[in-house]
Amino acid sequence: MLEGNLTPVTFGLAAIGSGIGAGLVFAAFITGIARQPEALNVLRTWAFTAFALIEALALIGLVAPFFLK
Amino acid sequence: MSGHVLTDGGYTPPSTHEVFPPPFFEQVPWLDKPFLLVCLSVVILVGFFGAAVRRPAMVPSRLQFTGELIYSFVRNGIGRDVIGSANYQRFVPFLFALFTFILVNNLYEITPLISFPPMSHIAFPMVLALIVLVVYNVVGIRQQGFVNYFKNVMFIPGVPKFVYPILSPIELLTILVVRPFTLAVRLFANMFAGHMLLLVFMTGAEYMLIEVANPALKAAGLLTGVVAIVMTFFELFVAVFQAYIFALLTALYIGGAVNEGH
Numbered sequence: 001m002l003e004g005n006l007t008p009v010t011f012g013l014a015a016i017g018s019g020i021g022a023g024l025v026f027a028a029f030i031t032g033i034a035r036q037p038e039a040l041n042v043l044r045t046w047a048f049t050a051f052a053l054i055e056a057l058a059l060i061g062l063v064a065p066f067f068l069k
Numbered sequence: 070m071s072g073h074v075l076t077d078g079g080y081t082p083p084s085t086h087e088v089f090p091p092p093f094f095e096q097v098p099w100l101d102k103p104f105l106l107v108c109l110s111v112v113i114l115v116g117f118f119g120a121a122v123r124r125p126a127m128v129p130s131r132l133q134f135t136g137e138l139i140y141s142f143v144r145n146g147i148g149r150d151v152i153g154s155a156n157y158q159r160f161v162p163f164l165f166a167l168f169t170f171i172l173v174n175n176l177y178e179i180t181p182l183i184s185f186p187p188m189s190h191i192a193f194p195m196v197l198a199l200i201v202l203v204v205y206n207v208v209g210i211r212q213q214g215f216v217n218y219f220k221n222v223m224f225i226p227g228v229p230k231f232v233y234p235i236l237s238p239i240e241l242l243t244i245l246v247v248r249p250f251t252l253a254v255r256l257f258a259n260m261f262a263g264h265m266l267l268l269v270f271m272t273g274a275e276y277m278l279i280e281v282a283n284p285a286l287k288a289a290g291l292l293t294g295v296v297a298i299v300m301t302f303f304e305l306f307v308a309v310f311q312a313y314i315f316a317l318l319t320a321l322y323i324g325g326a327v328n329e330g331h
Binding site: 041042043045048049050053055059060062063 | 146147151207235254255257258259261262310313314317318321
């Protein structure tokens, strides 16, 4: 018999969206480097910027229980 | 979170109380560990960079080289690349201070004997985000004028007229609320979650290795201990990355305010 709380599972579900988004960003980043290695510095800045914006959604989900309580 | 990992109820998982250590003296409630650590970080930064630039030489010493490496990373990698080479120089000190301050405070998380990230109290990231909010809005208003700044932000050219009633409030909300909120929450949540993660693995390994007799659990405890060490290195990456992201996004917002139009 397994006992527990299902609440954390909903955060896992919410994180799927951010996971897909981050995957798309870094896939495009790597493709960009492969096509044009000298653009690495410019690409890195924008890839991490986009990643940070996407990651924010999952992190808001992570802290939501603390300020909704 | 309720419920125990093991049915015998011997293990209590770490809770949010872990990030609120009690003050050192009962009479002075504001004098606690995070406060001291933040003060110490300023001393460390002033001491380190003061020593790095005290005797500048053509052939730099190791210390001077390290200081210059960090400075040129912020100046070129964050300031010049993001704000643009025309007017990035006056913002470099601000970005540099933000980056190094957050970096030192985040590195406390994995420093032995300290192992506490002050940024896991949302008050510290919140103040930093408020400073950033004031800076980029004031810079934008000074550069473009009050009316022009908000006009440029709210009425993006090339958008059909009927979209403005929806788009303009969102854009206004973005520069006044969403940006500082996400900046603060991103830093806070990363350090808080990282601290909790390390605590779960460390206390879990300690419990399974020492306090349980079951050999299968002892093996699992050993594995958990190894993962705890791996996670510590991962947290090193997160600590540096979050400092970088905070400074990078600040530069991005300042760049959007300084360079007119989108």
